[in-house]
Amino acid sequence: MLAKKPKTKAGWIATIVFTAVILAGSAWLVIYASREPEAVIGDDAIIIRGMYGTTVDLSDITNVTLLEQSMRDIGAGSRRNGSSGSTWRGYFDAGLLFVRPDASPTLRIDRTENRPIFISLADGVKTRQLFRDIQAAR
Numbered sequence: 001m002l003a004k005k006p007k008t009k010a011g012w013i014a015t016i017v018f019t020a021v022i023l024a025g026s027a028w029l030v031i032y033a034s035r036e037p038e039a040v041i042g043d044d045a046i047i048i049r050g051m052y053g054t055t056v057d058l059s060d061i062t063n064v065t066l067l068e069q070s071m072r073d074i075g076a077g078s079r080r081n082g083s084s085g086s087t088w089r090g091y092f093d094a095g096l097l098f099v100r101p102d103a104s105p106t107l108r109i110d111r112t113e114n115r116p117i118f119i120s121l122a123d124g125v126k127t128r129q130l131f132r133d134i135q136a137a138r
Helices: 009-034 124-137
Strands: 038-041 045-049 054-057 061-067 079-084 088-092 095-099 106-111 117-120
Touching (some): 038 124, 061 124, 117 124
Antiparallel strands (some): 045 054, 061 106, 079 088
């Protein structure tokens, strides 16, 4: 049986630094995941920035609908790959979500090749404005 050596000062410092890096990275991930997505509408595409962000060609959009319900009322289904805390981001049964689950209205973007995208911002006025901007760009 091997005797356990006591940690040296350098060993303790390395352990503390490693733990601090892990905690800081975890905190950054939580903050990044809870940020509202940013949708930038260009000449030929919508760029959604943030965790699980994507680019959607305007030509791939088949329909844009403003639903008065929250995503919790609509039903997201099971989470496939994403986060489901105070904000739901990522891939769910319903599609690609960038939502606050209890916020309404909810914007639904139907696409030709992929599952729909749902967006609901904390401020319903901003969600409605995004809907109008996307409709004007199409």
